[in-house]
Amino acid sequence: MQQLSRPPLKTIMPARGAKILIVGKERRFNQSLQELLGIHGYESHIALSERDAVFYLNQCHFDLIILSFKMIETDDGQQLVEQIQKNKEQASKLIMLSNDAVFDKAIWAIRQGADDFFKVPYAPDELLLSIRKLLSREASKKDSQRSRNQLASSELLHRFIVDNSPDVIYLLNKYGQFTFFNKQVKSLLGFSRKELLGEHYTTLIHPEDLEKSRYLFSERRTGDRAAKNVELRLRQKNGETSLLSHHESNVYVEFNAVGVYKKSGEGKPRTFLGTYGVVRDISKRKKREKQSYHQLYHDALTNLPNRILFQDRLRHALCQNRRKKQLLAVMFIDIDGFKGINDSFGHAWGDTLLQAFSVRLKSRLREGDTLARISGDEFTILIPEVTSRKDTEKIAKKIIDEFKVPFRMESFEITIGVSIGIALSPADSESDEELIQKADWAMYHVKKNGKNGFMHYRESIRLPGEYTEFRHEK
Numbered sequence: 001m002q003q004l005s006r007p008p009l010k011t012i013m014p015a016r017g018a019k020i021l022i023v024g025k026e027r028r029f030n031q032s033l034q035e036l037l038g039i040h041g042y043e044s045h046i047a048l049s050e051r052d053a054v055f056y057l058n059q060c061h062f063d064l065i066i067l068s069f070k071m072i073e074t075d076d077g078q079q080l081v082e083q084i085q086k087n088k089e090q091a092s093k094l095i096m097l098s099n100d101a102v103f104d105k106a107i108w109a110i111r112q113g114a115d116d117f118f119k120v121p122y123a124p125d126e127l128l129l130s131i132r133k134l135l136s137r138e139a140s141k142k143d144s145q146r147s148r149n150q151l152a153s154s155e156l157l158h159r160f161i162v163d164n165s166p167d168v169i170y171l172l173n174k175y176g177q178f179t180f181f182n183k184q185v186k187s188l189l190g191f192s193r194k195e196l197l198g199e200h201y202t203t204l205i206h207p208e209d210l211e212k213s214r215y216l217f218s219e220r221r222t223g224d225r226a227a228k229n230v231e232l233r234l235r236q237k238n239g240e241t242s243l244l245s246h247h248e249s250n251v252y253v254e255f256n257a258v259g260v261y262k263k264s265g266e267g268k269p270r271t272f273l274g275t276y277g278v279v280r281d282i283s284k285r286k287k288r289e290k291q292s293y294h295q296l297y298h299d300a301l302t303n304l305p306n307r308i309l310f311q312d313r314l315r316h317a318l319c320q321n322r323r324k325k326q327l328l329a330v331m332f333i334d335i336d337g338f339k340g341i342n343d344s345f346g347h348a349w350g351d352t353l354l355q356a357f358s359v360r361l362k363s364r365l366r367e368g369d370t371l372a373r374i375s376g377d378e379f380t381i382l383i384p385e386v387t388s389r390k391d392t393e394k395i396a397k398k399i400i401d402e403f404k405v406p407f408r409m410e411s412f413e414i415t416i417g418v419s420i421g422i423a424l425s426p427a428d429s430e431s432d433e434e435l436i437q438k439a440d441w442a443m444y445h446v447k448k449n450g451k452n453g454f455m456h457y458r459e460s461i462r463l464p465g466e467y468t469e470f471r472h473e474k
Helices: 027-039 050-059 077-089 103-111 124-136 141-149 155-164 184-189 207-217 283-297 307-324 338-345 347-362 389-402 432-448
Strands: 019-023 043-047 064-068 093-098 116-119 168-173 178-181 230-235 250-262 271-281 327-335 370-375 378-386 407-409 412-414 418-425 453-456
Touching: 019 027, 019 050, 027 043, 027 124, 043 050, 050 077, 064 077, 064 124, 093 124, 116 124, 168 184, 184 230, 184 250, 207 230, 207 250, 207 271, 250 283, 283 307, 307 327, 307 370, 307 378, 307 432, 327 389, 327 432, 338 347, 347 370, 347 389, 347 407, 378 389, 389 418, 389 453, 418 432, 432 453
Parallel strands: 019 043, 019 064, 064 093, 093 116, 418 453
Antiparallel strands: 168 178, 168 271, 230 250, 250 271, 327 378, 327 418, 370 378, 407 412
């Protein structure tokens, strides 16, 4: 059909059949919609401007108006709205189209008398179904007014809210089986609604969160006492064909749930039907929190724990050791001659060396030990559950031997030494701060006595008859 530009009245008024006016500024979109309507037997006409639309509406009555939301956002938009409302009083139906599914827009459109609302791009079959329903109804002024008054709780508004909600909405029966999901479940979890309906909720819960989820998914409370903002992990579909297959992917979500009841007669108890819930994806938020936590408690260069995290783990280990009555060791390590390397080769080489040093040092430790970078070329090691002082000496010798092997930096080889100070708990202290300080003090004495060796704190203060002298490794 050809686009019309203010044609004479007889041209835009077909002898019989429903008359539809398409109002929008996008020419190609309007023409494709006009072709779709023509295929299904509808006579339709196009208005590309607000003024043209007002002109057509003044000339004749249209059974249906399909209006782009953009047309009422201009200076002439209010005049168009007023003219459409006059046609509504004559039983015209109104469908509004919007490029986004903003809830406020939908509410505004409904208050202006819209009979339906679609997000562009629309599903052609859903739009045609809506048109058929609207044009088949005999609308009267009374029915239209009553419909607008009840619109807030109507099927139209409910459908829009549920289908366009960014959250997953679900219903469980009283046995914990899913009876409804909106379409967002596919994008969040990878399962179609068909796959999930009838399944018990536990099939979606991460095994470690099953106990936490039990009360949430059998929620019977309503109002302020109902479950709010409960965080859980759900299992995602990773391409498996069966819901009961093993899942490796999980997503963090936030749940809100409320009990659903059937109204009973006066004086009779309500009948519990199941649970209504809303699931919000918080994976991005949890990722940001994890990144922030990591940045707060880890060294940016080496990715090792920093002083804050080291002291936290040390305090925790001290509490454990007091209960178990075990020994604990703290080592303070400094790279010998690191300043000279930095000055000779530059800070970029110095940073590369620190990273390589961290990797090799960590490789000599047990899984339960904690290696941290305190500052510059200073590192600390927490060794929980040592059986004797000799254990720490063996570890210190392994570390020193490790760095007898040179580092290859491009065409150069760099060999470094390390000075290690050791403090034991409870013998030297049961305070985290004091243990670090005493290990640092012992390390200082290694530096003072020739470097590249290790020393216990008690040796550094020269307590006679208790420990042997400082060990210097050549």
